[in-house]
Amino acid sequence: MDFSKKIINWYKKNYRKLPWRKTKNPYYILVSEFMLQQTKVSQSIKYYSNFIKKFPNINKLARAKEKDVLKEWEGLGYYSRAINLHSFSKKLKNNIFPKKYKELIKYKGIGPYTGAAIASICFNEVIPAIDGNALRVFSRYLGIFNDITSTKTKNTFRIIILKMMNSESPGLFNQAIMDIGSILCTPKKTKCLLCPVKDSCFSIKNGTVDKLPIKRRIKSIKHRFFYYIFICDSDKNIYLNKRSKKDIWKGLYDFPLIESKNKLTIHEIIEKICKKFRLIVSNIMIIFKIKHKLTHQILFIQFLNCEILQNLKKKIFFDNFFLIQHNKIGEFPFPRPIILFLKHEKMI
Incomplete structure (x- = not known):
């Protein structure tokens, strides 16, 4: 059984039951992905539910005042996310949601990861969603010692992962990687024995789990x-x-x-x-x-x-x-x- 099938089978049994996982509505996924930028899942859940209740669709969000949008975001931090999300809703022509990755990333606030997550989960586009979880999982699994914060390394990962993806269920593949990184292949205290691909993992075989991924020095405070x-x-x-x-x-x-x-x-x-x-x-x-x-x-x-x-x-x-x-x-x-x-x- 290949890599993608193993992780998708694991995901179907062990996925995190999150409110945005119940739908493929691109607006709901968009809101969740904006909130999850720089914010933990546990903190985002309550805000997500309240935000969707206040602005149940892209039309309602587009008609809202910026002050009211920010009020719903109050306490979540990184407020440019809310401003960009609001801006996106107002820029849509005829309320037609972009379905392709290349169209999505034209909008401010939608970067490569967010665009790929929406395109794959909602529209079945075969494109890897590469966030910190994915970089950690694949650097350990493949034994890649390059600096994961560099653009060159991220582009290399994108090419490699694309070849490993399940073309029939790209959304499930990306979500499986997200959850493996969040539940098993964590920054510390990994649960390697429970990993569905442990038998073929470079880091488990070579004892480099704690040494990867490689990151450049963090900026001073x-x-x-x-x-x-x-x-x-x-x-x-x-x-x-x-x-x-x-x-x-x-x-x-x-x-x-x-x-x-x-x-x-x-x-x-x-x-x-x-x-x-x-x-x-x-x-x-x-x-x-x-x-x-x-x-x-x-x-x-x-x-x-x-x-x-x-x-x-x-x-x-x-x-x-x-x-x-x-x-x-x-x-x-x-x-x-x-x-x-x-x-x-x-x-x-």
């Missing part, structure tokens, strides 16, 4: 210091801003922000508030702190309650900020650290 200025007027209306820069949390909302590469003293924060926002601060107090870890960044965040001498209603002190009623704050999508702050202050 960047530290950033965020100081959020919580300001409200006499009627308890709160100043908000929509993040527009191409950075983390683009499209989400936050408070006036002082950002620094280094930790600041209270005196330095006051100076920067005066300079950046042209405000005269009479008093400032730290009301909440949090350390937020991202893939290659650590954010040290403080929330500061400021007493301002100016009458804010008579002065527009910074661009792009607007006032909202305090009881409307739950309608806006925020980064997770701000959600935690708002919960701490019992505002949501």
Whole structure:
């Protein structure tokens, strides 16, 4: 029995029972694949179900406001995924979903893996979906010691795997590799004895399971210091801003922000508030702190309650900020650290 038949037979008996596995609807698969980029399956399940309930089809998503789409994504992270997913829905002509890999990857946010997963699972196109799981499985199985993060290596894998694929059930083949990588051929504590292709695995025969795959050195961790200025007027209306820069949390909302590469003293924060926002601060107090870890960044965040001498209603002190009623704050999508702050202050 060849490789593809063995793994598909294993998959049919051992596959993970995930909500998006119950359908071949390309929209549902698209949503799941966008969510699974950079996010664990266990975390994605709840978000997936709620998102599909809110936006049950591509039409409903296309008609939605970006703010509402991001609100459903709130807490899942990597918000550019939600923006790209929303953009995809609006760009479809006559609501015709692309069926071919080459058509799918023309859209922002749909890379080689996501495009191949949708094309193979939904439309039976014979094309390998190569993610981290697949690279780990095949580097161990075939004994490939090249750097799996390089484009050249990924292209080599694509050629090799294509020859190994089951042409009748490419979607099942790709999903089987996903699950073998997630359940058996894991980064650590592998379950090699349960693997359906253990008898022909290079790494099991040669004792190289723990040595593969080969990855280039991870980028250094960047530290950033965020100081959020919580300001409200006499009627308890709160100043908000929509993040527009191409950075983390683009499209989400936050408070006036002082950002620094280094930790600041209270005196330095006051100076920067005066300079950046042209405000005269009479008093400032730290009301909440949090350390937020991202893939290659650590954010040290403080929330500061400021007493301002100016009458804010008579002065527009910074661009792009607007006032909202305090009881409307739950309608806006925020980064997770701000959600935690708002919960701490019992505002949501």
